[in-house]
Amino acid sequence: MSTAATARTNRSIPSHGLFIDGKDVPASSGEQIDVYNPATGEVIARTAHGTAADIDRAVKSAARAFESKEWGGMDIRARARLVNKLADAFEARLPELFQLETTNNGRPVNETRAQVSRIPDFFRYNAGLALARRDAVVPVEGPYLAYTLRTPIGVVGNSTPFNHPLMILCKSLAPVLASGCTTVVKPSEYTPLTTLLLAHIFKEAGLPDGVFNVVTGLGPSTGKALCEHTGLSKFVLTGGTDAGRIVGAAAGRAFARQTLELGGKTPVLVFDDYDVEQAVNYAAFGAFVGAGQTCICAARHLVQRKIYPEFVERLAAKAKSLRIGDPADPSTQLGPVISSKQRARVLSYVEAGLSEKAKLVAGGRAPKLEDPRLANGFFVEPTVFADVDPSMRIAREEVFGPFTVVTPFDDEAEAIRIANDSPFGLAAAIRTRDVARAHRVAAKFKCGIVWVNDHHRLDPALPWGGVKDSGIGREFGTESFEEHFDVKTVMINTDGRPFDWYRDTSGQKRLN
Numbered sequence: 001m002s003t004a005a006t007a008r009t010n011r012s013i014p015s016h017g018l019f020i021d022g023k024d025v026p027a028s029s030g031e032q033i034d035v036y037n038p039a040t041g042e043v044i045a046r047t048a049h050g051t052a053a054d055i056d057r058a059v060k061s062a063a064r065a066f067e068s069k070e071w072g073g074m075d076i077r078a079r080a081r082l083v084n085k086l087a088d089a090f091e092a093r094l095p096e097l098f099q100l101e102t103t104n105n106g107r108p109v110n111e112t113r114a115q116v117s118r119i120p121d122f123f124r125y126n127a128g129l130a131l132a133r134r135d136a137v138v139p140v141e142g143p144y145l146a147y148t149l150r151t152p153i154g155v156v157g158n159s160t161p162f163n164h165p166l167m168i169l170c171k172s173l174a175p176v177l178a179s180g181c182t183t184v185v186k187p188s189e190y191t192p193l194t195t196l197l198l199a200h201i202f203k204e205a206g207l208p209d210g211v212f213n214v215v216t217g218l219g220p221s222t223g224k225a226l227c228e229h230t231g232l233s234k235f236v237l238t239g240g241t242d243a244g245r246i247v248g249a250a251a252g253r254a255f256a257r258q259t260l261e262l263g264g265k266t267p268v269l270v271f272d273d274y275d276v277e278q279a280v281n282y283a284a285f286g287a288f289v290g291a292g293q294t295c296i297c298a299a300r301h302l303v304q305r306k307i308y309p310e311f312v313e314r315l316a317a318k319a320k321s322l323r324i325g326d327p328a329d330p331s332t333q334l335g336p337v338i339s340s341k342q343r344a345r346v347l348s349y350v351e352a353g354l355s356e357k358a359k360l361v362a363g364g365r366a367p368k369l370e371d372p373r374l375a376n377g378f379f380v381e382p383t384v385f386a387d388v389d390p391s392m393r394i395a396r397e398e399v400f401g402p403f404t405v406v407t408p409f410d411d412e413a414e415a416i417r418i419a420n421d422s423p424f425g426l427a428a429a430i431r432t433r434d435v436a437r438a439h440r441v442a443a444k445f446k447c448g449i450v451w452v453n454d455h456h457r458l459d460p461a462l463p464w465g466g467v468k469d470s471g472i473g474r475e476f477g478t479e480s481f482e483e484h485f486d487v488k489t490v491m492i493n494t495d496g497r498p499f500d501w502y503r504d505t506s507g508q509k510r511l512n
Helices: 052-067 076-092 094-105 109-116 120-132 165-179 193-204 219-228 241-253 276-292 305-321 340-355 412-420 435-444 477-482
Strands: 018-020 023-025 032-037 042-048 144-152 155-159 182-186 212-214 234-238 257-261 267-270 300-304 359-362 383-386 403-409 427-431 449-452 485-493
Touching: 018 052, 018 193, 032 094, 042 193, 052 155, 052 182, 052 212, 052 219, 076 094, 076 120, 076 165, 076 193, 094 109, 094 165, 094 193, 109 165, 120 165, 120 477, 155 165, 155 219, 165 182, 165 193, 165 477, 182 219, 193 212, 219 234, 219 241, 234 241, 241 257, 267 276, 267 412, 276 300, 276 305, 276 403, 276 427, 300 305, 300 412, 305 359, 305 383, 305 403, 340 359, 340 383, 340 403, 403 412, 412 435, 427 435, 435 449
Parallel strands: 155 182, 155 234, 182 212, 234 257, 267 300, 267 427, 300 403, 383 403, 427 449
Antiparallel strands: 018 023, 018 212, 032 042, 144 485, 359 383
16 A cells, blocks of 8 residues: 555545745645654545645745845844744644654654654754854964854755654754744655644744745655755755755756765674673664664674674564554553555565675564454564674665664774775664773764664764765764854954055955
């Protein structure tokens, strides 16, 4: 049951338009897209299928808002107060947001609540950056006062994924709003509902029309039109590496700045000085939270040979013990993947692992659940392969599901070599009690994020992003905020003496 553009309507199923210039509007195509609950396979909503014309309307609306007195002319302190007010409005609607997100993307409600409740911090942190912003006075040679001025860049396009709809939207949206930019968002066709709801929440809280626009639709059509639009000053994508190459090239033709957070194959190095039970608990969390549908999924466990057999045995048992079921039930520990297509992809890697003679020690199937309501859901058992050679497909390619592999190593040098032998470089993790080793290994990883004795941990103050095929640019932190400004240099000659270059050039020193 795949998502497809249709022209069908059904009064019993909610239907959503686009959100442009502060209003719900229909798409010019007249088509709609079915949105599913991945736990049941049922259609829960329909959203408009935006076209290139709709994207153009949205970008023009964002451009008008950017130049308007109401937004573009807003005082920095007033804007910071408004962004803090938006955080309060978000927080006031938390129960509604995390319940809708759980229904739409299938993540267990306990996970969704834990993640979504932190998102208001993104806005408050960036509001603080806006207040603390200072332009520099730069000492230079000669009789000059030199300083810099930063001005917001303009319209930011954002294409968000299905796995963390609100969190990934807001880690871009917060600096956009705090900096004074405007945005057009194309959410995943699988999970557009909380993005549309948030646009309405922010309008009710006082965000001016046109600042935050949402155009729903399919990636190859609506998403393509957004990344190719010449009215963008910046384009943000969180998605697969292949998609990143396509949209990066398209946005580059318009000289738009880019932040691309792409695929990953996170290595986790488990040394024999670390408690095995604790390592297994982190392994299960890292690999199976969000049904493994994260770019930082703990996909490769490299385990020192002395503790390797015990680690494999315990991880297999842990995986088999996880409670699979209705994401709305607080006792559920693992929900479905997003679609039947994604489930088929995960199961195809099970076949690949078996064909490569890796040892399947847990999972590998679509479970049969007792609850008849879940019979058509897109569930996959938490899957663990052991005795995996680093050259195997299952050790090199991103699966994006509840799927992890385990490989033994003998010493630190071998572990680092295997960890870095990957086209990806988003995140890595270390399990050790040796402080010196932790710092030494962290420095040698070729990636953008490292966790020591933890996983899936982030903070709005810390930069987030990867290297190699995992993308370019950074989100969060001052790094992301500063990317939303152009820097202008101003030089003022404070010397009143007359100047005539062509009368006397002797002794002049000038970088002209």
